[in-house]
Amino acid sequence: MDIWTAEKILLLRFSVSLPEKIEALSGSCLIIKCTFEIEKKYDQYLNESAATGMWLKDGTEEDTHQVFNSGDPKPNHFNGKITGKLHKKDCTTVFYNVSSKHNGKYYLRITSAVLKYTYTKPFSIIDVLEGSSVSLRCSAETLCSSPPPTLTWSSTPRIPLSDSSRLQELISGLNFTATHREHGVTFTCTITYQLQDKNKTAQDSITVHVQYWPKNTAVSVLPSSSVLKGSSVTLICSSDANPAVNYTWSRESEGQLKQLQTGDTLTFNRTDPTHRGWYHCTAQNQHGSQNSSISTTSQITVMSDLMILVCNQKSEIFNINIL
Structure with a gap:
């Protein structure tokens, strides 16, 4: 199992929404759900014909860290495609045939006419306050797997599950009201794929930190x-x-x-x-x-x-x- 990570970023006027971490199975594809915002004054330059999305790996220098460019693909670039509409601020991307060379930290760069911006600053993590509602969501892409994967949670059994599915995504959620008893509890979601008559699994965990009086x-x-x-x-x-x-x-x-x-x-x-x-x-x-x-x-x-x-x-x- 190979692990691919990306930063989740929030800036004052330029912001991007990305998963903090993505796990993918070697040989399969990897879908990055991605949306972004730009300063309002640049909206006029973000048109369908001129907008370009780039992915930079393990650094922000374009010349040395660029691994994908939707407007100017190179032979040494990763095989992939931006499936989202950049002019609608949707930067969703798919990489094909992922392997260990995809492991790393990624940065998004958006260019269009005079606009050129790289999202680099990490998103702050905030603890949950006791009494507040908590929703944990585990999702798996179904586009690259047939039959579709299954999702299971390893957590306290008293918390009810909510499951749903979309055309290209399987979702399982945990919803509960945070108490001091959940402080330090780790919830693990396991995804099971059937590839070439063999079951392969990937899992991700999150530890809940609850603040209380x-x-x-x-x-x-x-x-x-x-x-x-x-x-x-x-x-x-x-x-x-x-x-x-x-x-x-x-x-x-x-x-x-x-x-x-x-x-x-x-x-x-x-x-x-x-x-x-x-x-x-x-x-x-x-x-x-x-x-x-x-x-x-x-x-x-x-x-x-x-x-x-x-x-x-x-x-x-x-x-x-x-x-």
Whole structure:
């Protein structure tokens, strides 16, 4: 299986829509779905007779990296054809009999009269926010394969599939609402072709990155057993979030809440009566914040002699009481 890659590009006024990656089977054909936009002032020059599309491979210098030219084909160029209408801003291209020499990164150049532009800057990838709708689409060209290929997904079975087909394309989609449970999950689509009485497969994977606000914010204490007066105590705050959170510690004493410091730990190296009070942890990122939950917390009592009392009570706020 040979892999052919292309950049997906977005510029302010010149833009092109391309797959980020295409996988093709050696000896078959490869179809590149492609559309583009140009500055409005050049629209008048983009006519059917003058418009030319070029593909440059692994570089943008026309003299050394040109591998296809719809208006001036060369013997050393790839065998192919622009099937789209350039004057309608459709640059869809087919390459025939692909092999390992086709592997690489490709750039599109459009020329027509005074217009000459190469699309070179990569498209930015944006994470998905929890609660938003996600649509993953896997497609396979059927023009170069008879019988047509089949598509299968390797993903969580609870997500329903939506399948459709067109004259030259087979499509399978996954649609779901993003939650923190999908963060880091990899979805794989496998395409199976029957070529010369043999099954050949190609697959592509995408990992979903979901951004979400803090969840399951909790506090733990070290040491987890008894604490003697004058010993050290460390409170540790943890939270599940993406992107990472900032932690803030606060102390409640005599009805007042006072911010102490930031960071995931709060340490008292030598405990004394001034440390008496309730301690809170808040986790925050750009999507929200959460206080340490009231669930399973320890109340630590520090004794001045060898009698040590450690009680477990319901609270995710730590009370350090020094007698």
